[in-house]
Amino acid sequence: MTQAPPAPVTEAPVLGAPVDRIDGTAKTTGQARYAAEFDHPGLVHAALVCATVPRARLVGIDTADALAHPGVLTVLTHENAPTMRKSPSPGLPDISTMATATSVTYLNTDEVHWNGQPVAVVVATTSDAAKEAAALVRPSYEPLPATVDFQAALPDARPQKRNPFSPAGGAKGDAEAALATAPVSVDLTFTTPMHHHNAIEPHATTAVWHGDRLTVHECTQTIDWTRRRLAHVFGVPVADVRVLAEFVGGGFGGKGYLWPGTVLAVLAARVTERPVRLALSREEVYRTVGGRTPSTQRVALGSTVDGKLTALVHTSITQLGRIGGWPEQVTSQSRHLYDAEHVLLRQRQVELDALSTTTMRAPGESIGTYALESAVDELAHRLGMDPIELRMRNEPDRNPLGGTRFSHRRLREAYALGAERFGWAERSPEPGSMRDGRWLVGWGVASAYHPAQMFPANVTVRLFADGTVLLRSAFHETGMGQPTTQAQIVAHELGVPFEAVRVEHGDTALPTGPPAGGSMQTASLAASVRAACADLRRSVHGLARRSGSVVGRQRPADLVARDGGLFGPDGGETYAAILSRAGQSRVDAKVGSDTGLGRVTGQLRFAARMVRDGMRWVRASTGAQFCEVRVDPDTGEVRVTRWVGAFDIGTVVNAKTATSQLRGGIVMGIGLALSEETLVDPRTGRIMNPNLSGYHVPVHADVPELDVAFVGDPDPTMPLGVLGAGEVGITGVGGAVANAVFHATGRRVYDLPITLDKLL
Amino acid sequence: MRVNGAETSAELEPRVSLLDALREHLGVTGPKKGCDQGACGACTVLVDGRRVVSCLGLAVQYDGREVTTIEGVDHPVQRAFVRNDGLQCGYCTPGQICSAVGMLAEHAAGEPSAATERVTSRPTLTEAEIRERMSGNLCRCGAYNGIVAAIAEVAG
Amino acid sequence: MKDFAYVAAPDVATAVRAAADAPGARFLAGGTNLVDLMRQHVERPDTVVDISRLPLTSVEETKSGGLRIGALMRNSDLAAHPLVRTRYPMLTQALLAGASAQLRNMATVGGNLLQRTRCPYFYDRATPCHKREPGTGCAAVGGFNRSHAILGTSASCVATHPSDMCVALAALDAVVEVEDVRGTRRIPLADLHRLPGDTPHLETTLAPDELITSVELPAPAAAPSRYRKVRDRASFAFALVSVAAALEVTDGTVAAVRLALGGVAPKPWRAVEAERVLTGAPATEESFRAAADAELAPAVTLDGNEFKVELARRTIVATLRDLAREGSRA
Structure with a gap:
């Protein structure tokens, strides 16, 4: 019979400690290498030619000048590119199909489906030659009718299909009737523009074929999915494709799928039989990698005169491409945040002749909370009630839809903590009533909400005879500090010093890790790392028993892992001593299997757990966002001058990196609120600001000190009590800023971003 | 051109940017390409001690100059970045650090910024000054607070 | 490339x-x-x-009490130059409001004068643009034109001149010295840039082979001055509207005023009409508003940039108000 393994000490200081990043030195000395920085003998460079029309048939493509350019090896077009296999549409049972970004087989079709679709790829000996030659390729188009204007297409909206993580609607009672009879109500329409991720590292691929074996350095948040999709497209066994991504220069959802650049780099390498690097220009990223959908949203709230919600209506229309896209879960948070008697949630979509929309940091909740929380603020204003008080009066005990239990919910505590740190009690409620010199001052608040889920994660934990430990798993480091946090968890679980733990990640040769998406990586890995460490302790105890160690003479339940070994009331020994006595150079513990059967089993278990957990609990990270803005009364310029975010993300594994994650979400949220907007020309579907000077992400001067606080309560249903931290930080930010602007000026802005022209 | 103290030479077409010369021809990949347009600061290097964006210079223009990339920087601000978590994905980090080193020198020389209330005065390096002076370096992960803290810590 | x-x-x-x-x-x-x-x-x-590498990087005092600035002086060096900071603080402010520190360390005075527009359609070869390719059309009219000009435009082009430095130079009555194989000549800044008319591709009055060698500033005025830039971010963004102003008030009356606008026109825009209205008028908010209105009266707006009229009006008034206050404190 399997005995319970020796337990780790529960109060080990490494868990929760603000440990410096394990890769901090590599990243601050230029040693960390990214996908475009791997050299190979004979490496050549590729560049894309992107369509300049939204929908067309290619009737010719003149490559003569490009081919004549010195250094050009080949120009691949639909006329000469080898056939690739079409990637299957996203769907179960194979979750790696989620990485299929579009239904287009690039260069295997004469059809143009979006303004920016690659119609040729040029390969040359230098990147300068490839890019210049790309500019010399002349496609001829026969235009086809195109629908590219989101606003104009709204009347054609159809019900949205659900995405894998969130339903497309829901209802309780008769919300419209309740709204009509509510003593106090608001019925508001909000719009948000398209956004782009703008990870500072543009997408890049370095592809090398050795016969039918493929090695790809790729900036991706999903190396396993990328490997499987590439294997499919190029018709080679999955085992013969290796994808590496040790460091990824930011993703935010934009590197979760197989976009054209990756496929075409691999194709170019296949055709030229040379290692190929395709480093997309910033413009090419905009043209060939999807962004966050624009949205139009209606939020209507009805309440009693004392602020009890009787009706909550939240509907949305978002965009997909005809060739694919992400059905944005705009009403996700509205399922869970307020205890309204009657609820109606409905998501619809339009399909345009445009590139697929995709996931971007907190898809759904980032823009959904802007609308919902603005409406709640407006209702509070009409009720003459403090907006926090209104929220607390409607804080549910169980999930408002269906009555499922919350695994835990600490939103009240988050508001109390945030209000205290912000000094909310000093707020004068009347809009326009607070000033500092000539500046109008406004304070706003909004709720943050992001669901917590998990992916399967395979890991190996290896204990060496010198007492050091190696964690191996093909997970991702895109900035969240994952190798550091997981090393902390290993150190905690095995009772070894943090410095004794090494981590290998970002390589499909390792056990398959989880994708870096949906704020799921930390918890997904924590579950497997804990299980592997427990196995390891059990194995070490077994070794100790067989080799006559004092550890082996004690019951596992009496032992704790600390000080680099196992210790009990009768004494203990270090792992090094136990392994040495047993004559073992190392002990491995594995969780998950990468065999075909193991993978299927893992996925079935994953799907079953997702369904079961969804029926048992509603789980989420939550928070309270507090914002102070100053508005110039002459020009309408808005500056965010103070911020407090109080979050419940369950257990905080690393206070330093978790704080950074949440701050990062808030910074992106400030961009969403005040300045970010992808300009899609409604005449042509062409993005007109595909660069970092026209698309305004926040700069240093836009960001004040962001005070992040944690409620710190472990979630009882999640491994180690960990919820996610990557996305909850951006949620609520748009609402908090908009509410602060309203408080400062008396102007409520219904259309993001809140640029100064909307306040004049 | 001297790169990080070592003499280098390469036969390059005049159109090759300083950034591409470093990354693709000399194997110095510390300076990053984020926009190739001067809009993100990831490619910031020091030329004769002054910070510039290497994407908008042609390599031929830097013949005989001293170019310092992150690989050649050894400065307390690097450790301060790690301590203050002034980085996440790390891609903008080499540019942020080179920029910070150049910025500290500019400030030490008494140069004003747009955050300086009276441009005739010698500005003190407040957090507002640091933010304005570092605004040419975008960080999409949003590590701005940690970066400012790291620089303030080193500036004392 | x-x-x-x-x-x-x-x-x-x-x-x-x-x-x-x-x-x-x-x-x-x-x-x-x-x-x-x-x-x-x-x-x-x-x-x-x-x-x-031309040796045109110095700042010299002229006999008339002004400055001659070498055309290859870096923007950052010029901004930090002690004589500029003390005598022409508005120019320092304008320079520092532009771009980023790294770009200012590279960009030169001459290059800044010849900056080309940031109109997104000018930058995108896939769209029509009279300035880039005469005769093709203008995609900004009927497209995205929130950042575009309201003064001095034509049917063929509505693009703005993006420089901050030039707005201050316009207010300061700078003179540009140029040289070619035929010799040298001096061009008042106001005559350097052209309005688009039917030839938006011709942006200046320079011959293609003429080189700007220096910029001369007349002796500074004692009046308080300021460069105020309004943009979509707190830093590192082009101006939606900017104002360079110097205001001398004597006994409550405007004795002298210099006013130039950025972000609203195809060239650095000297607000001659506003100056005319203001000179000799009482230094009151009412006069400032009247002056702004007079300057902006001929404004022609598009779908996206109507707000610039009001924004320019408010920014002019606020800047003059601040300067009047500063002057009365001094």
Whole structure:
């Protein structure tokens, strides 16, 4: 019979400690290498030619000048590119199909489906030659009718299909009737523009074929999915494709799928039989990698005169491409945040002749909370009630839809903590009533909400005879500090010093890790790392028993892992001593299997757990966002001058990196609120600001000190009590800023971003 | 051109940017390409001690100059970045650090910024000054607070 | 980027000779605008004359009490120069409001004067643009034009001049000195840039091979001055509207005023009409408003940039109000 393994000490200081990043030195000395920085003998460079029309048939493509350019090896077009296999549409049972970004087989079709679709790829000996030659390729188009204007297409909206993580609607009672009879109500329409991720590292691929074996350095948040999709497209066994991504220069959802650049780099390498690097220009990223959908949203709230919600209506229309896209879960948070008697949630979509929309940091909740929380603020204003008080009066005990239990919910505590740190009690409620010199001052608040889920994660934990430990798993480091946090968890679980733990990640040769998406990586890995460490302790105890160690003479339940070994009331020994006595150079513990059967089993278990957990609990990270803005009364310029975010993300594994994650979400949220907007020309579907000077992400001067606080309560249903931290930080930010602007000026802005022209 | 103290030479077409010369021809990949347009600061290097964006210079223009990339920087601000978590994905980090080193020198020389209330005065390096002076370096992960803290810590 | 013949010029004579010998040649200084445009395939010169090492980097006092600034002086050096900071603080402010520190360390005075517009349609070869390709059309009218001009535009072009420095130079009555193989000449800044009319591709009155060698500033006025820039971010963004102003008030009356606007016109815009209305008027908010209205009366707006009229009006008034207050404190 399997005995319970020796337990780790529960109060080990490494868990929760603000440990410096394990890769901090590599990243601050230029040693960390990214996908475009791997050299190979004979490496050549590729560049894309992107369509300049939204929908067309290619009737010719003149490559003569490009081919004549010195250094050009080949120009691949639909006329000469080898056939690739079409990637299957996203769907179960194979979750790696989620990485299929579009239904287009690039260069295997004469059809143009979006303004920016690659119609040729040029390969040359230098990147300068490839890019210049790309500019010399002349496609001829026969235009086809195109629908590219989101606003104009709204009347054609159809019900949205659900995405894998969130339903497309829901209802309780008769919300419209309740709204009509509510003593106090608001019925508001909000719009948000398209956004782009703008990870500072543009997408890049370095592809090398050795016969039918493929090695790809790729900036991706999903190396396993990328490997499987590439294997499919190029018709080679999955085992013969290796994808590496040790460091990824930011993703935010934009590197979760197989976009054209990756496929075409691999194709170019296949055709030229040379290692190929395709480093997309910033413009090419905009043209060939999807962004966050624009949205139009209606939020209507009805309440009693004392602020009890009787009706909550939240509907949305978002965009997909005809060739694919992400059905944005705009009403996700509205399922869970307020205890309204009657609820109606409905998501619809339009399909345009445009590139697929995709996931971007907190898809759904980032823009959904802007609308919902603005409406709640407006209702509070009409009720003459403090907006926090209104929220607390409607804080549910169980999930408002269906009555499922919350695994835990600490939103009240988050508001109390945030209000205290912000000094909310000093707020004068009347809009326009607070000033500092000539500046109008406004304070706003909004709720943050992001669901917590998990992916399967395979890991190996290896204990060496010198007492050091190696964690191996093909997970991702895109900035969240994952190798550091997981090393902390290993150190905690095995009772070894943090410095004794090494981590290998970002390589499909390792056990398959989880994708870096949906704020799921930390918890997904924590579950497997804990299980592997427990196995390891059990194995070490077994070794100790067989080799006559004092550890082996004690019951596992009496032992704790600390000080680099196992210790009990009768004494203990270090792992090094136990392994040495047993004559073992190392002990491995594995969780998950990468065999075909193991993978299927893992996925079935994953799907079953997702369904079961969804029926048992509603789980989420939550928070309270507090914002102070100053508005110039002459020009309408808005500056965010103070911020407090109080979050419940369950257990905080690393206070330093978790704080950074949440701050990062808030910074992106400030961009969403005040300045970010992808300009899609409604005449042509062409993005007109595909660069970092026209698309305004926040700069240093836009960001004040962001005070992040944690409620710190472990979630009882999640491994180690960990919820996610990557996305909850951006949620609520748009609402908090908009509410602060309203408080400062008396102007409520219904259309993001809140640029100064909307306040004049 | 001297790169990080070592003499280098390469036969390059005049159109090759300083950034591409470093990354693709000399194997110095510390300076990053984020926009190739001067809009993100990831490619910031020091030329004769002054910070510039290497994407908008042609390599031929830097013949005989001293170019310092992150690989050649050894400065307390690097450790301060790690301590203050002034980085996440790390891609903008080499540019942020080179920029910070150049910025500290500019400030030490008494140069004003747009955050300086009276441009005739010698500005003190407040957090507002640091933010304005570092605004040419975008960080999409949003590590701005940690970066400012790291620089303030080193500036004392 | 197209490959090109590269000429490194050790002196001005070589530079202008090289430019004269190679029609279509471009002078390359800091590169912050030209290299970008070449990479975008908007500029495709066959010859590039590198002038970045010409010895035109000094600031000298002129006999008349002004300054002569070498055209290859870096924007950051000029902004930090003690004589500029103390005598022309508005110019320092304008320079520091532009771009980023790294770009200011590269960009030169001459290059800044010749900056080309940031109209997104000008930058995108896939769209029509009279300025880039005369005769093709203007996609900004009927497209995105929130950042576009409201004064001095024509049916063929509504693009703005993006410089901050030039707005201050316009207010300061700067004179540009240029040289070519034929000799030298002086051009008042107001006459350097052209309005688009039917020829938006012709942006200045310079001959293609003329090189800007220096900029001369007349003796400074004692009046309080200021450069105020309004933009979509707190830093590192082009102006939606900017105002360079100097205001001298005597006994409550405007004795002298200099006013120039950025972000609203195809060239640095000297607000001559506003100055006329203000001079001799009481230094009151009412006068400031009347002056702004007079200047903005001929404004022509598009779908996206109507707000610029009100924004310009408010920014002018606020800037003058601040200066009047500052003057009365002094």
